[in-house]
Amino acid sequence: MGEQVTPRLYRGLRDYLPEQMGARLKIIDTIRRVYENYGFVPLGTPAIEYLDVLVGTGGQEANRSIFGVRNPEDEKLGLRFDLTVPLARVISQYPELPRPFRRYQVSPVWRADKPDRGRYREFTQFDIDSVGVETEMADAEIMAAMADTLTALNVGPFRVRFSSRMVLDMLLRFAEVPAVLRVKKVVGGGRVEKETVEEERPGADVFRVLDKLDKIGMDRVRDELTTGYKDESGDQVPGLGLDLSQVKRIEQFLAIQSPRRGEVLEQLERTFAGVEGAKDQIGVLRRISDTLGSLGYGDDRIAVDLSIARGLAYYTGPVFEAVLLDAPQFGSVFGGGRYDDLVLRFLGERVPATGASIGVDRLLAALVELNRVTLRHATAQVLVAVMDDTVRDECVQMAFELRRAGIPTELYLGSKGIGRQIKYADQQRVPLVVVYGGDEKARGVVVLKEMEQGRRLAAETTSRKEWLRTRPGQLEVPRADLVPATRQLLAGV
C-alpha cells in the first residue's frame, strides 16, 4: 500500500456538511424567491475567466488577490473574484440581450486574501443588477429588494443605509482636499531597517480613513487624516497630512446625522450650499428617499448615512449597504451601488448599471450566531424503522407510500436494532419515526413516534421501566391510515 494522504482543506476554504448546507440552500431559496418576485432573471457564468477579462490589460492581479488557474495550454486564466465583472463580459458579448437587463446570479467567488473570522477564500455571493437603466428608480428598487430580502430571511432588525459616491466627491471639494496627497510613510521594521519615505496617494484616500470611523473613533480618524499616530502594538500609522481647517470641514460633514432621511438631506444641502453640482446630486438622493417613503420603506429600515465609503474605486452614484442591528460585528452583509462604467473596458461605452450583492456565507454565520436558523442534519420528515426481516417488505411498502404522498421519508437501510434506529433518528432530528413489527402487524396497526415530544417527556422520568412503559410521544393508528395520520402529525410539528 502506498503512502497515505492526510485529508485536509486548503486554508480559507470549508466543507458544507449537511447541517450547514441545508441552511445555506434555504437562504438561497428565500433570496431567489424575492429576486424573482421583482422580475430579475437568472444568469450563470463559469468560475474561470481569462485574466485580462478579470483585471483588464493593466495586469494588476497582484493587488486584486486573484487565484490563477493553470491549464495544459498555459494560458493566462483566473478564478472570478466577483459576479459583476462576468456580468460586464456577458453584457458586452451578447448585444442581443434585452435592455434593461435585470439579472440575478448566485455563485461562489474566490479571493486570495488572508482568511479571517467570517472571511473565506471561497464564498458565495448572490447578486442582483439592473443594466441599462439611468433612472434612480432602479436604485430605489434595488434597495427595496434588499429590504424585502432581509425581511424574508427573518434576520431580525436591520438597516439599509445609502449615500452617494458623488456626495463624497463633493466632500473633497468642500474640504479643499487636493487630488494628490503626499504622504510620509515609515517602511521596514523587523529585520529591515526602518526609514521614512514619501508616497503619493489620491485624495480619495480620505475615504479609506473615514470608513474606519465606526471602528477607531473620531480622535484616531483625526490623527490619521493629519499627522498619523502610533497604535497599541507600536506600529506607526501614517497620516495623510491634511491641515486643521480641512479636517474641520470633514468633521462638519460627518456631523450630519439623523435617523430621518429627509433631515440628513436638508442639512447636507445647507452644508454644501456653495459646492458646485451639489444640489443636483442631493436631488437624486432625495428622489430615491421619496420613492422609498411612498412605498412604505420608513426611516427605521432605510436610512441615509453619509459615512458609507465602500468600494469607491468602482461606484459612480448611489451606494448602499445593509447591516444586521443585532450582529453589527459582521459588518455589511449586503452592499452595492451604481457603477456606470461597468462595460467601458469591453465596449468603450458607458452603460448605466446598479445592483447589490449579498454574502451568503457571512449572512449564514451571522444567523447562526443570532440563533435564527435551525441546523438540521436530516431532510427526511419520517424515518421508517425496520424491526426485523419478517416485516421488511411491508416497511419498504410504507416508506414508498409516504414518499408517493410527497412526504420526505427515509427507509432505514442499516443493520442495527430498533433502539439504534430510533437513536439514529434522534441524532439527526428526524421528527417522526414509524415503528412496525410483529405485534403491530398482528393487530393491523403502525406506531408513529413523535420524537420532539418524546424528548421533552423523557426529561421528566429517571426510571427506565417507567420510560418504557409510558413510551412517550407515541400513538397507534390503523395501518391503512399511515399517510393521513403522518400528514396530520407533521402539520403540528
Add this chain to the structure above:
RNA sequence: GCCAGCGUAGCUCAAUUGGUAGAGCGCUAGAUUGUGGAUCUAGAGGUUACGGGAUCGUGCCCCGUCGCUGGUACCA
C-alpha cells in the same frame, strides 16, 4: 503582508523543577426481555502539528516549516 500568542484523543482540557500520556464529554458494543433520555459494564481512539537540534533522557528547552487565534494592513 506585519506584530503577538498558541498547537496533547473527534471535542474541551490535564500531565509536579525535562523521567517516555490521562480525564470528562462524544463515539462503538452490550445490559435493562421491541424504543431516544437516565443508569451500569466493556472497548476503540494519540509517532503529543511537522522537520531538525541540544540532552543519558523531553509533550515540556532551541531553530525552522505549517496551521490556528487575536491585533494591524488590505478588501474591486
